[in-house]
Amino acid sequence: MDLEFGPEYEDFRQEVKDFLRQHGAKSPIGTALRSNETISWQKLLIENGYTARTIPQEYGGYGAQPDLIQSRIIAEEFAHARINPGLGGQGISMLVPTLLELGTQAQKAQFIRPTIQGEMVWCQGYSEPGAGSDLASLTTSAVLDGDNWVVNGQKIWTSTAQLADWIFCLVRTEPDAPKHRGISFLLFDMKTPGIEIRPLVDMTLAANFNETFFTDVRVPKHQIVGARGEGWQVANAILAHERDSLGNPNITLARLNALIDLMKTETVNGEPLIDNAIYRDRLMKIQGRVMAMRFNELRVLSSQLNKDQDPSIARMIVKLQGTELRHDLEGLGIDIMGEVGLCYEDNPHTRTGGSWQTQYMFFLGLIIGGGTSQIQKNIIAERGLDMPREPKVIKPSPMTAQKGGQ
Amino acid sequence: MKFGFSEEQVLLQDNVNRYLHDNVPLDRVRAFADGGTDTDIWQGLADMGIAALLIPEDQGGIGLDALDAAIVAESLGYHVTPAPFLGSAVMAPTALCLSDGDHSELLEALATGSKRVGIAFGEAIGRRNGASVTVTDSTLTGTSLFAFDADADFYMVADVNKHLFLLDANAKGLQRRHLTTVDKTRRTVELCYDGVPAACISEDPRVFEATLDIGRVILAADTLGAAQNMLDQAVAYAKQREQFGRPIASFQAVKHMCAEMAASLEPCRSMVWYAAHALANLPPEARLTACHTKAHLAEVGKFVAKTSTEVHGGMGFTDLLGLHYWFKRCGSNRQWLGAPELVREEAAALQGLTS
Numbered sequence: 001m002d003l004e005f006g007p008e009y010e011d012f013r014q015e016v017k018d019f020l021r022q023h024g025a026k027s028p029i030g031t032a033l034r035s036n037e038t039i040s041w042q043k044l045l046i047e048n049g050y051t052a053r054t055i056p057q058e059y060g061g062y063g064a065q066p067d068l069i070q071s072r073i074i075a076e077e078f079a080h081a082r083i084n085p086g087l088g089g090q091g092i093s094m095l096v097p098t099l100l101e102l103g104t105q106a107q108k109a110q111f112i113r114p115t116i117q118g119e120m121v122w123c124q125g126y127s128e129p130g131a132g133s134d135l136a137s138l139t140t141s142a143v144l145d146g147d148n149w150v151v152n153g154q155k156i157w158t159s160t161a162q163l164a165d166w167i168f169c170l171v172r173t174e175p176d177a178p179k180h181r182g183i184s185f186l187l188f189d190m191k192t193p194g195i196e197i198r199p200l201v202d203m204t205l206a207a208n209f210n211e212t213f214f215t216d217v218r219v220p221k222h223q224i225v226g227a228r229g230e231g232w233q234v235a236n237a238i239l240a241h242e243r244d245s246l247g248n249p250n251i252t253l254a255r256l257n258a259l260i261d262l263m264k265t266e267t268v269n270g271e272p273l274i275d276n277a278i279y280r281d282r283l284m285k286i287q288g289r290v291m292a293m294r295f296n297e298l299r300v301l302s303s304q305l306n307k308d309q310d311p312s313i314a315r316m317i318v319k320l321q322g323t324e325l326r327h328d329l330e331g332l333g334i335d336i337m338g339e340v341g342l343c344y345e346d347n348p349h350t351r352t353g354g355s356w357q358t359q360y361m362f363f364l365g366l367i368i369g370g371g372t373s374q375i376q377k378n379i380i381a382e383r384g385l386d387m388p389r390e391p392k393v394i395k396p397s398p399m400t401a402q403k404g405g406q
Numbered sequence: 407m408k409f410g411f412s413e414e415q416v417l418l419q420d421n422v423n424r425y426l427h428d429n430v431p432l433d434r435v436r437a438f439a440d441g442g443t444d445t446d447i448w449q450g451l452a453d454m455g456i457a458a459l460l461i462p463e464d465q466g467g468i469g470l471d472a473l474d475a476a477i478v479a480e481s482l483g484y485h486v487t488p489a490p491f492l493g494s495a496v497m498a499p500t501a502l503c504l505s506d507g508d509h510s511e512l513l514e515a516l517a518t519g520s521k522r523v524g525i526a527f528g529e530a531i532g533r534r535n536g537a538s539v540t541v542t543d544s545t546l547t548g549t550s551l552f553a554f555d556a557d558a559d560f561y562m563v564a565d566v567n568k569h570l571f572l573l574d575a576n577a578k579g580l581q582r583r584h585l586t587t588v589d590k591t592r593r594t595v596e597l598c599y600d601g602v603p604a605a606c607i608s609e610d611p612r613v614f615e616a617t618l619d620i621g622r623v624i625l626a627a628d629t630l631g632a633a634q635n636m637l638d639q640a641v642a643y644a645k646q647r648e649q650f651g652r653p654i655a656s657f658q659a660v661k662h663m664c665a666e667m668a669a670s671l672e673p674c675r676s677m678v679w680y681a682a683h684a685l686a687n688l689p690p691e692a693r694l695t696a697c698h699t700k701a702h703l704a705e706v707g708k709f710v711a712k713t714s715t716e717v718h719g720g721m722g723f724t725d726l727l728g729l730h731y732w733f734k735r736c737g738s739n740r741q742w743l744g745a746p747e748l749v750r751e752e753a754a755a756l757q758g759l760t761s
Binding site: 001002003004005006069260264272274275277280281283284285287288289291292293295296298299301302303305306309312313314317320321374376377378380381382384385386387388389390391 | 407408409410411412473641644645652653655656657658661662664665666668669670672673674675676677679680683687688695698699701702705747750751753754759760761
């Protein structure tokens, strides 16, 4: 058991701190996409290796060797100083790693540099009205016509579609193949004729998502990642990246500390909420769960650093446990405030910027999105505990149905 | 950086598991529950050095730390082993090494497994109706409810001031009354004092607290092992039990119960490791993590105990399968040394959150 990163990493931590002290004031608040401030901050971070750190220099990155501890120190120090850590989003966090692994030389050269610099914004076209948990049953089709794919169909939950320059999209190219083998991974420009975007207002009353419709959208043949029919494997490579980013225990710890502050300052009948034994016990219960997830994360990190260490199912459970915990934590913030907990938007009595209600609902969204809690439980049971899959329902073939009807 | 076991610790775990697997099958646990002895089990473990684990080398011990003890406790819980590990190998040596006076003779006897020390701490954690210990001129009067290890040679008693006293089990004026509890893998006594001479070994509350903290982490580790076994049994049973023409493990309702157990139990493993490591190595965090680990494992243990029993259906409810030994072990670990609500209140107090 050794929880120290070692002196060379403490020197690195000091370098990050020095950078933040010197340049932190220039960091933009929020992430207004494509603003000059955002893009110049992003470029400064890349030059210093604080974002796009391991992306090769030929594609506009910093070109460092992957080092999980350095990445962790950067994330910790930026979070601690509350300074913008650079752009995220599905293009940077999901598409770029995929292209690095599976893209052609031309695709890497064309897309990675503008994406990491914030000049090219992406959205993700995965889910469809009829393909949610069963994503592989998607029906948006792409048919080859000369040198173009012709795309028809509908996607849903496309966040930032209204702002995106390009989309990475799963389409069915082999309608006769088994469902997991008939999918391809296409990249195309959102200004291509035939794309219609309709905002989808969610329960927070913000339009974080869209419905995106494709009618005879023509996509050049070479804009495919991986081989024809292998899009499912390409997509799975990135879904793992997405799930890793949900339910981050360090952010949960920051919210827990905000909740403790709230309970010390808010009162009911003149008594601070923290003095109420029932509320205090609920807080302590949550604190214990946060602690368990933080130590679980240490174990996951350790197993990535020490190849002889088996993380068992420690990583597989993070999305399920992390999002449920965060939803419960935000819910406690609402419960303890009684009617004040209902405040929303411009209500003058809103506390902490109205974040408790927003986060409470947002995390319910995350419990559902990226693979619902129930799908996560299937994964844990089947891949983690080696329990058998549910037998497939065999649809009668047209022949058998006919015979049955006679 | 490595958050995990050393090679030596993996070896320790393997050795203890092999010994328990070979020597303490469920029938052996049943024999103890029916009134048999645990002496041979404890002697076998002591021969492997388990009784001497935390005792310093210059006192005849091995000088390992709480993480090693947690590794052993997890295995003991996994096999619902009857053994005086918590008192004789963990709490008593911890207190004796921190307290005043020369206890080398007793420590050496503990290290070989030839003497056992029971623990009566209830008074200083949460005194219940019918309990009261009064100390006058180094003699005890009154009653300690619920001391563990009915077969101890000595008892370590805490009073309401968190002072620690050591007394001989055969001392004049001491009466041991056997108390039946639901957990038959451990034997519990009530200690009645009628002017019993007792040596005060510590008036420093920090000695009591350090002893309590390690005791709580070790109980949590025991729950980790017991709950892991219940999960393993549930998954194995679900794979072989068939209903409606297929293994019940293929029904989502059953799979989700197992996944929920696994998902809540897996982080507990890291929590127990961290809390045990913190006791000796991260003093500012040690008390708080010990409290939270005790309370959190109590909650998860309760959930797993119930859910695993349900996965087993009617069989889970029978004595035939013996699953109830694990159910009750989780339940008793939850109550001993502070039930979760009381321990969480201590956690709040440690952070200055109580008025």
